[in-house]
Amino acid sequence: MVLLGSPGWAERATAVLLADPCFQLRSIQYLLGHAEPAAMAAAAPATEKRHFSLSTYTEYISAEELAKVDKMLSHLSEESKQAAATTLPTSEEDLCPICYAHPISAIFRPCSHKSCKACINQHLMNNKDCFFCKATITGVDDFTKPPSS
Structure with missing residues (x-):
């Protein structure tokens, strides 16, 4: 069991998340209100389609918590890119x-x-x-x- 604050916990947590075949970075992007590129391209510029975002739930989620989730998304995205660049194709x-x-x-x-x-x-x-x-x-x-x- 990895405890928060123990040496290497962030690296271990990152590795476990990115290795899990069910984990999707898009889920965190969705929570933050980031529209998918395909969805943005398909939407007409004149339409005001509202997307889900945790930021609209200010009674429940603080700006500090949103910033932490955004920072986590940035970290996981960067680690995912680096892992993809160093991973050999799977036979x-x-x-x-x-x-x-x-x-x-x-x-x-x-x-x-x-x-x-x-x-x-x-x-x-x-x-x-x-x-x-x-x-x-x-x-x-x-x-x-x-x-x-």
Whole structure:
């Protein structure tokens, strides 16, 4: 468990968020009222279409809190860009064999089969057996691909 204020907590929290296949930076952008580029281009300039924004809820959310969320969005956006620039393209064999959408990120104990965290988390909500061999899953560890030789 990472505690706020402990050394490296921000880096660890950033890594966990950006590694989660379900996390979307667009969700935070939406909360701040940032319109999506496609939506802005499709809207006629004369229309005054109002978008959701936390800033309209001044009774509940302070300007300081909004500034913190905006700062977090900037940080996550920059880290995401840097991670994308340094990440090698994913080969087909590194993709989750269940969804083929996300890289393998979880390894099951005791059988050592692998999938992405999104698939195993969804599966474990209703089932405790491995997708592949039906062994009872006793734990899930983070998977990191060994360096190629």
